[in-house]
Amino acid sequence: MSQALNLKGVSKGWPSGETALQDVDLALASGEFVSIVGPSGCGKSTLLRIVAGLDTPTSGEVSVKAQTTEFVFQDPTLLPWLTVLENVSLPLVLAGERNDDVARSSLSEVGLAADIDKLPRELSGGMKMRTSVARALVTKPDLFLLDEPFSAVDELRREDLNRMLLSLHDQRRFACLLVTHSVNEAVLLGDRVLLMSNNPGRMAAEVHIPIPRSERFERRFDQDFVSLTRAVAMALRGSSL
Numbered sequence: 001m002s003q004a005l006n007l008k009g010v011s012k013g014w015p016s017g018e019t020a021l022q023d024v025d026l027a028l029a030s031g032e033f034v035s036i037v038g039p040s041g042c043g044k045s046t047l048l049r050i051v052a053g054l055d056t057p058t059s060g061e062v063s064v065k066a067q068t069t070e071f072v073f074q075d076p077t078l079l080p081w082l083t084v085l086e087n088v089s090l091p092l093v094l095a096g097e098r099n100d101d102v103a104r105s106s107l108s109e110v111g112l113a114a115d116i117d118k119l120p121r122e123l124s125g126g127m128k129m130r131t132s133v134a135r136a137l138v139t140k141p142d143l144f145l146l147d148e149p150f151s152a153v154d155e156l157r158r159e160d161l162n163r164m165l166l167s168l169h170d171q172r173r174f175a176c177l178l179v180t181h182s183v184n185e186a187v188l189l190g191d192r193v194l195l196m197s198n199n200p201g202r203m204a205a206e207v208h209i210p211i212p213r214s215e216r217f218e219r220r221f222d223q224d225f226v227s228l229t230r231a232v233a234m235a236l237r238g239s240s241l
């Protein structure tokens with residue numbers, strides 16, 4: 001199976017002497033969806049930033065095999081003076097490859113076909129996040145990095161966004177690293193859930209989620225799903241103590 005990403009022995013220290021990451025190994029296959037959970041400050045965002053090339057490790061190897069990587073942050077960072085369509089078109093415009101059809105089609109994939117002429121201030125928090133995801137889709141990424149993308153959205157909207165992400169992944173088959181504080185979200189979306197521990201930030205445990213992706217959403221309250229959620233929550237509790 002081809003790889004999207006391979007990290008070997010990645011460590012990151014800060015000038016203060018603090019160690020953010022220690023000896024992290026992580027291989028991600030093409031099309032694989034991996035969720036990462038861990039206590040606040042354990043280095044999850046630092047890890048994603050290193051994968052994205054926004055930060056450099058102190059030691060270790062980072063090998064990104066994916067051709068196009070996109071990063072979606074918790075803050076949707078839309079330009080307030082541009083419409084939804086213009087915001088989503090922007091990466092293509094900046095690359096000199098304006099293509100409103102591509103932008104429209106990614107907006108319809110995230111359920112915003114009827115909202116393309118709105119300004120960001122006319123959107124709910126969930127719609128802003130959808131716009132941000134649509135903007136990331138226009139470059140056809142084969143690696144998606146998501147750092148707590150839905151944590152500012154209420155529970156029901158978040159469920160809708162999770163379902164949207166399941167369906168986008170089913171259609172597009174990008175590899176994905178999702179950082180989340182929600183154990184439920186991690187289990188719903190991940191092929192595997194990685195648990196990190198704190199001080200220093202390390203990979204502590206891994207839980208495989210054997211429920212077929214196409215059945216995840218419907219089965220999210222079933223006993224086997226709930227048992228997995230409990231296993232991850234207990235492991236997380238163990239790693240934070």
Ligand SMILES: Nc1ncnc2c1ncn2[C@@H]1O[C@H](COP(=O)(O)OP(=O)(O)OP(=O)(O)O)[C@@H](O)[C@H]1O
Pocket residue numbers: 014015018020038039040041042043044045046047
């Ligand atoms: N640019 C920086 N300079 C110095 N220290 C930093 C920097 N960025 C992060 N840190 C420290 O590195 C550690 C890991 O931070 P990081 O943001 O990666 O954690 P996190 O797991 O994403 O936390 P959260 O769940 O709260 O988002 C923290 O102790 C943080 O204070």
Ligand SMILES: [Mg+2]
Pocket residue numbers: 044045046147
């Ligand atoms: Mg973070």
